[in-house]
Amino acid sequence: MDNIDIVCGDAIKELAKLESNSVDLIIADPPYNLGKDYGNNHDLKGFDEYLDFTNKWLSEAKRVLKNEGTIYVFMGVRFISYLYNILETEQKLYFNSWICWHYTQGLGKTKGFSPRHDDILMFTKSKKFNFYLDNIRIPQKYYRSRNNMRGANPGDVWLFSHVHYCNENRQKHPTQKPEELIERMVLASTTKGDYVVDPFSGSGTTLRVCQQLERRGLGIELNPEYVNSTKKRLSQKFTGFDSIDERMSRIPNDLNDPKIREEYLKNHEKWFLSNHPDALEKFHQEAKEKYNYSPNLPQTDKELPLFASINERIKET
């Protein structure tokens, strides 16, 4: 568990032990106050008590964040507006993005609309924060000389299904989050060796992602059973992240120039699908159908010069 640590305890108390301005990224998925059963803690506080709890842990979170640091906070619809208010008005953090995590399945309502999303608020500690867009681009739909063929910004609506019970990575935890959703936050807001803290680490998704992406990670979790199962999860062999944005495996249409096509398809495997070996088979199938491309061409560790040539074309136009 090099550089990855998990402590059993209360988020407010454990965050209070950390140095000020020491953390690059906080990914927080707190209890939503909807009455979930987390074993040794029940997720149902009084209204004011929940807001007070939220304010307290966010105050510590802000203190430990570096000036260039970012915080992402998950929340359900019941408390999202109050959370926004606390982040902006009370903690005086800087709003950046309101991300909608759209999941495909969930409970059905008979009166009203069945919920199919959670929100994630991205705030930063200052206006000068780190953000690495190139690490999280998604494949373009079409080849266009004016398009950045390194990929497009994934936008603020993220479609990932829940980790289903039949998935081999499914943990015994009621609100486990998909790994690629967390991967996107880690890649967007940190580089290798940066320090990531998850104050409500649950089944350990953030830590698992940090471990694979070579970030330092600290998880805080109140339930010792989840702490133990996280340790087990971290010791298991990695076979790829348990979820994928379907757009990651798409192949642009109109890759008509054979050189550009070959370069794009080879690079695709390295950039977009590097942590998703499971998705390679589907990608190869589609590449074969669309462009009669075979992956058995010699691989190279170096990036191919596709984007230089495209940049030249952009300059020419």
Ligand SMILES: C[S@@+](CC[C@H](N)C(=O)[O-])C[C@H]1O[C@@H](n2cnc3c(N)ncnc32)[C@H](O)[C@@H]1O
């Ligand atoms: C929504 S879940 C986090 C799920 C996690 N993101 C995952 O992918 O598994 C919230 C977690 O916070 C824990 N928790 C509740 N109150 C806490 C507190 N005061 N300090 C630390 N952890 C707490 C719960 O036991 C639960 O596992």
